[in-house]
Amino acid sequence: MAIIVNLDVMLARRKMSLTELSEKVGLTMTNLSVLKTGKAKAIRFSTLERICKTLDCQPGDILEYSPHT
């Protein structure tokens, strides 16, 4: 898929673990792993909003378009 999820980069910058993020955002570890590993087919705006709010970032900090992938 051409959309790359840079969730681990943002987690490292904010010094937050995936477990901590899942508790704050209200998503299961399984779902977050699916998102982090790029296996997700789609993301809801509500989910993106909660992640951006928790990590204090923009959607573009988490999602990247790379046409050559």
Add this chain to the structure above:
Amino acid sequence: MEKVKTPVSIRIIFILNEIIFWLFNLAAIAAVVIAFLVFLNFFGDDLQLQVKLPVAFQANLDGVLMQDNSSLNVRLLDAYGEIQFIDTPLSLARLFMIPLLLVVGGMYFMLSIFRRFIRNVNRGLIFEARNIRRLRVLAFSLLVFWVFWIIYDILMLLFIARDLHFATLEMLNKTQPHATLLIFALVLWALSHIFLRGLKLEEEASLTI
């Protein structure tokens, strides 16, 4: 994905199907035993074989339809019925056991497939590759069943009905199209495609975060 509670109608279908399946098993065992005994000539000359006649006969019988206090004259034009072979010869009896066993085997196969399908649906496992495969197998089996009945009816017409002679009845060159079987097969085939779409939508939904 959260588990959806099985609707009552599906549970009823599941229970009814279980009852029908096990009752059919008993009937199938009886049919196989009878066929076996016929092949072994257990009944000797006393066999009075009764089969459904898939060929129509012309009746031309006049009658009356009673409705409330009035009567309406009617005429019975043609009908289907059953035929009994008095003191059935062994060769004929054995010949009829072959379609009997094929029908019993085919129906057992289809009922088993449907049973597994409805059991999955009852458990909430609806859009699964196995269920789609089962629907397609059922559809194909019904199609084969339809072809079987058409051939059986034609053979009965050619080898039995044409040589039947009654004092007041005339055999017609008319058999039933069994369209219901064909339509049901096509409906199941279309349903399998709908289930496939459902599977793809479910997969997509489960990977939507």
